[in-house]
Amino acid sequence: MTKNNTYQKLALFFLTGMVLFLYNCTTNTIDEGDITDLPPIVETVTYDDDVAPIITNNCIGCHSGPNANAGLELTGYANVRAAAEQGNLVNRINNGSNPMPPSGILPPETRQIIDQWIADGYLEN
Ligand code: HEC
Missing domain, CATH: 1.20.5 (Single alpha-helices involved in coiled-coils or other helix-helix interfaces)
Incomplete structure (x- = not known):
């Protein structure tokens, strides 16, 4: 017992x-991480130096060429700027339930760079 x-x-x-x-x-x-928890970016963010590598590594595979998904071309400065300015690129990158890339939302540090690029006025280089 x-x-x-x-x-x-x-x-x-x-x-x-x-x-x-x-x-x-x-x-x-x-968790998905909150950009507002990060220290602000003080360096200048440009498309060539900072944004292009993010797009190349995470988006181009599905968003380039004649079969680009959703008909969305993300090759080069003009296309990416247009998608950010007139499309829902920012929305989808930060969308926790339906993110781009579909494999999972990017780390806040990466998304913060895109936000800063836009806030700085889409510098090319
Ligand atoms: C594995 C393939 C794949 C990758 C990688 C990918 N996408 Fe997509 N994307 C899609 C598909 C499929 C759709 C259409 C379905 C949808 O909207 O979810 C789409 C739709 C979108 C849309 C909406 C377009 C519209 O007209 O509504 C945006 C904006 C977008 N993607 C941006 C991005 C960005 C920015 C990246 C990289 C950070 C990225 N995608 C990476 C497959 C991908």
């Missing part, structure tokens, strides 16, 4: 531990 009791206590102990552990996991997951 006492032995049984010990097992029960042990089981309860481990179960409690498991619950706490899982709870921690769910609350500590890296």
Whole structure:
């Protein structure tokens, strides 16, 4: 009987531990991140130096050429500027439930660069 009791206590102990552990996991997951939590960018942000690499690495695969997804070309300064100025590029990049790229929202540090580029007036180089 006492032995049984010990097992029960042990089981309860481990179960409690498991619950706490899982709870921690769910609350500590890296979230989408908030750009407003980041220090402001003080360097000049330009398309050539800062924005183009982001677009090339994350967007061009689906948004270039005759079969560009959604008919959206993101090749070169003029196209990307137009998508940011007149389209919903900014919207989609920051859309947690329907982000671009579709594989997952970009880190806040990356999205902040795009925001700054726009705020600075779309500098090309
Ligand atoms: C894996 C392919 C893929 C990648 C990578 C990708 N996109 Fe898309 N994108 C799509 C598809 C498919 C659609 C159309 C469906 C939709 O709107 O979700 C789309 C739609 C969009 C739209 C909406 C166009 C419209 O007319 O409504 C924007 C803006 C956009 N993408 C921007 C981007 C940007 C910026 C990146 C990179 C940061 C990117 N996409 C990366 C596949 C992709």
